[in-house]
Amino acid sequence: MSALDQTLSKIDTNMDGALERLFELLKIESVSTDPAYKASCTKAGQWLVDELNSLGFDASLRETPGHPMVVAHHEGPEGAPHVLFYGHYDVQPVDPIELWDTAPFEPTLKEVNGAKRIYARGSSDDKGQLMTFVEACRGWKEATGALPCRVTILFEGEEESGSPSLVPFLEATAEELKADIALVCDTNMWDANTPAITTALRGMASDEVTIHAASRDLHSGYYGGAAQNPIHVLSKILADMHDESGAVTLEGFYDGVEETPDGIKQMWAGLGFSAKDFLGDIGLSMPSGEANRSVLEQTWARPTAEVNGITGGYTGEGFKTVIAAQASAKVSFRLVGKQDPHKVAEAFRKHINDRLPEDCTATFKEHGRNPATQLDYNLPELKKAADALTAEWGKDAAIIAGGGSIPIVGNFKRQLSMDSLLIGYALADDAIHSPNEKYELKSFQKGARSWARVLEALAQ
Amino acid sequence: MSALDQTLSKIDTNMDGALERLFELLKIESVSTDPAYKASCTKAGQWLVDELNSLGFDASLRETPGHPMVVAHHEGPEGAPHVLFYGHYDVQPVDPIELWDTAPFEPTLKEVNGAKRIYARGSSDDKGQLMTFVEACRGWKEATGALPCRVTILFEGEEESGSPSLVPFLEATAEELKADIALVCDTNMWDANTPAITTALRGMASDEVTIHAASRDLHSGYYGGAAQNPIHVLSKILADMHDESGAVTLEGFYDGVEETPDGIKQMWAGLGFSAKDFLGDIGLSMPSGEANRSVLEQTWARPTAEVNGITGGYTGEGFKTVIAAQASAKVSFRLVGKQDPHKVAEAFRKHINDRLPEDCTATFKEHGRNPATQLDYNLPELKKAADALTAEWGKDAAIIAGGGSIPIVGNFKRQLSMDSLLIGYALADDAIHSPNEKYELKSFQKGARSWARVLEALAQ
Structure with a gap:
């Protein structure tokens, strides 16, 4: 029996204990946005530190201005690659609590349509997912006494509250955390039977624009027909952002966009x-x-321009015949490939300023500038990990993309010059951030087995 | 000395008494929107009834579901025209009271830059104005014992609170109130030295449109690029309402618009x-x-399309990357000449429905349909009144228009088939509806003299 097979077998026989351990972690009410749960967050971090130390990691809790980070190191064989595994131990609030069928912090195993599910806040996002990796490491250690790679683990406690401490922490610990590649377990499978690696995430540039015309709101009877209406100006400018084919018209917008x-x-x-x-x-x-x-393609591989909000004039009940002094819109651009978010935002502002009629001015407020992340499709680690997943699930791993952002991937790239493999076993119906969050027992068990395989594959 | 000269002379010698009477009326706190002042409104109406009865009118207070109407009749010479004079005895609230230099219901005569002014709530809008007509009648009666025309007077007590009782009252009393022409004293002079007759008022059609797309708000990362954005659809539709020359593009919009x-x-x-x-x-x-x-022309004689309000998506602080399920706008059309407000609203709805892309629907809410009012520039009464004003002020009366609406004019036209001559002596700086409302003593005195002249002119 190969070392991998022994490890997989160990993971399977460990399952009851693995579930007990996961339930212990799920019982800790580590809601990061609510200061009332501050001690619980630390407790969850400490629980992980203890767990990892018991597995032979050198683990410790690192204070931040917010909730602490968990950092753990484990040596690997001479010449083996160094991987950084990332997950987060904090969870979303449980409101609306009345919609939960079981208590959110009393994890419950239930069989639904023949499949066992773990119901609890954080079961899928992200405690269940991160524990798949911990259990994979346990399997390797118990079966072989070692790990096939050198492993560093980073567990964050502020992911659900905007990760305010993350970038400073990464900058301060860059030397310590830098690895050959990052493994991030916070994504979905393609479907219940198809594993997936997310290789591209769209970036974003977002701005708020306000068009100003008259010095005050005007009576449309007295001034209408002569006075500039900034809602008209804004509507026209926004309408001009797309052409008939749905393409974005901003100058240079598609620079850096590559064909899939x-x-x-x-x-x-x-x-x-x-x-x-x-x-x-x-x-x-x-x-x-x-x-x-x-x-x-539209949602994964193509950039967009979307107006996320618009307001101007009278918007309450009834009617007021006012010509507004100003009108504003919140606009975001989802970016792909090598699009430069700063250049896109500049092009947006130019698009507006070029179209301003007499007597109108525009003011802007910056809301975000994040480039897309795109893994090199030829990265050797991508193929190795995909093959490992395929072997576990008996179905080709899907190489997919995501339309939104997972900020940590950009942070790893920018602060630690490190690519990320996004592999997770969550399903679209896990109800993360919602009542009755669940994680499939199958995701948990086969997720651990998958990581065991990925670690071995990366070591080849 | 002619009857008119005797009357004018009487008005001048009556001025001290006229001011005392106006002050009595101004002291009555007839704020119509505030139920706390209900008794005061009735008191103001009753004061006018008493005043008119003392002048030989047959005056009475008429109950309505709101504040009472004052109706008064006075016979004229055989064959003389019958005029209906309209004014309103109710006033706006006084807030913000702290910005008044004198108490709003303690009328005060002050000299500013050599001109005497009457400061009080309602001094200009509309108690001062309506009393110019009462004092003109007094002058005629005291000088000649008669009025040159048959006169009916209607004083309303709900003009500042939307005139809810007006239309039913006009319908119920049409026989009694119908005259050859209405005289409405609720408008301005062109400037302090130039009398004016307002001959056209724009009408209005107003609608609220909501564009619906997805069944719920969407995450712009997950759906952006594929999902319809109703803010884009709305912007484009609104932008399409005007062409490059500023003309409104709705089908048949200019039907019924006549050149001045x-x-x-x-x-x-x-x-x-x-x-x-x-x-x-x-x-x-x-x-x-x-x-x-x-x-x-743009504000008096040309129709408009104005977006008075627009809202969609996230409009609070910060940013949310949402694709809204719906977006809406409040749109009004100022109408002139014979434009049909119903046809204009239909054309607007067609403009939208014709441009709706797949998966979008539009719902509408009607907010108003009022045609424009336009006096025939060749109406004999218009020339007679203008000449009378010119004689009083020593300057050609300006034949002007207004960009907004004065609903009573449309009501007289529709319910009583009667044209209105809009003549008033208010000035743009009278601060109506605002703190420190005033009426020029000159407006009061020459206003009364003007009406005396107009009555005689109409009788010719």
């Missing part, structure tokens, strides 16, 4: 994704973005 | 109106509406 390789596009086409279901679920029937792009 | 006669345009051009000052006062330098139209 054909092989990846083909894989996406083979995922069995149903645009009809995806849109039907939200009451829509037709993709409305760039023409001649699939919905997966 | 050249003679009237020339008169307007000669009024000394400064577009620079008018716009400069509100921080603008350029008229922004229809090209090749003067600002007076």
Whole structure:
């Protein structure tokens, strides 16, 4: 029996104990946004420190201005790669509590449609997921007395409250945390049977613009017909941001946008994704973005310009015949590839300033500038990890992308010059951030087995 | 000495008493919106009834579900025209009271820059104005024992609170109130030395439109690029409402819009109106509406489409990357000439429905449908009244228009099939609805003299 097989077998026989350990962690009410749970957050961190030390890691709790970080190190074989595993031990608040079927901090195993599920706040996001890695390490240690890679672990306690301490901490500990590659376990499988690696996440540039015209709100009877209406100006400028084909018209907007390789596009086409279901679920029937792009391309691989909010004039009940002095919009751009968020924001401001009529001015407020992250599809670690997942699940691992952002990936890239492999076993119906959050027992067990395989694969 | 000269002389010698009477009326706190002043409103109505009865009118207080109406009749010579004079005895609230230099219900005569002014709530709007007509009648009666026309008077007590009882009252008393022409004293002079008759008022059609797309608010990372954004749809539709020349693009929008006669345009051009000052006062330098139209045409004689309010998505502090399920706008159209407000509203709804992309629906809420009122520039009474004003003020009466609405004019036209001559002696700086409302003593005295002249002119 190979070392890997022994490890996988160990993970399976350990399952009852693994569940007990996970339940212990899930019982700790580590809600990071609420100061009332500050001690619980520290307790969860300390629980992990103790757990990791018991496995032979050199683990410690590191204070921050917020909740503490857990950092742990374990040596690997001479010449083996060094991996940094990231997860977070904090959880979302439980409100609305009345919608929970079981108490959020009393983890409960229930069988639903023949599958066992772990119900608890944090079961999927992210305590269940991070414990898959801990249990994989336990399997390796108990089976072989060693880990196949050198492993550093970073568990954060502020992910659900904006990670205010993260960047300073990464900067201060860059030397200590820098590894060959990061493993991040905070994402989904493609579906219940198909493992996935998320290789691209869109970045974002977001701005608020206010168009100013008259020095005060005007009566539309007295001034209407002669006075500039900033809502008209704003509407026209926003309407001009897209052309008839749905493409964004900002100057240079597509600089740095790369075509998805054909092989990846083909894989996406083979995922069995149903645009009809995806849109039907939200009451829509037709993709409305760039023409001649699939919905997966539109949401994963193409940049967007979206008005997220608009306001001007009288918006209360009834009617007021006012011509507003100003109107404003919040606009965000999802970015892909090598698009420069600063250049995109500049192009947006230029788009507006170029179109301002006489007597109008525009003011801007910056809300964010984050580039996209895109893993090199030819990265050797990507292939190794995908093969390991395929071996565990008996189905080709899906190489997918995400339309949103996972800030830690950008932080690892920028602060630690390190790529991330985003591998997780959560499912779309896990109800993270919602009542009745759950994690499939299958995700937990096969997730641990998957990490055991990935660690061995990366060591090859 | 002619009857008119005797009357004018009487008005002048009566001035001290006239001021005392006006002050009595101004002291009555007839704030119509505030139920606390209900008794005061009735008291003001009763005061007017008593006053008119003492002048030989047959006056009475008429109950309504709100504040009472004052109706008074006085016979005229055989064959003389019948005029209906309208004013309102209710006033606006006095807040913010701390900004008043004198108590709002303690009328005070003050000299400012050599001109005497009456400071009090309602001095200009509308007690001072309506008393000019009462004092004109007193002058005629005391000088000649008769009035040159048959006169009916209607004083309302709910003008400042939306006139809820007016239409039912007009319908119920149509027979009694119907006259040859209405005289409405609730408008301004062109300037301190130039009397004016307002001959056109714009109408209005107003609607609220909501564009619906997805069945719920969406995360712009997950759905952005594929999901329809109703703010984009709304912006584009609103932007399409005007063409490059500032003209409104709705189908058939200009049907019923008539060109202002050249003679009237020339008169307007000669009024000394400064577009620079008018716009400069509100921080603008350029008229922004229809090209090749003067600002007076734009605001008096041309229809408009204005977005009075717009809202959609996240509009609070900070940023949320949401794609809204809906976005809405309040839109009003100022109408002129014979434009049909119902047709305009239909064209607006068609404009939207024609432009809705797949998956979007629009819902509408009606807020108002009022046609414009436009006096026939050749109406004999208009010329007679203008000549009378010119004789009193020594300066040609300005034949002007107004950009807003005065609902009573439309009501007289629709319920009583009667044109209105809008003649008033208020000035733009009277601060109506504001602290320190005032009425010029000159407006009061020459206003009374003007009505005396108008009554005689109409009788010719």
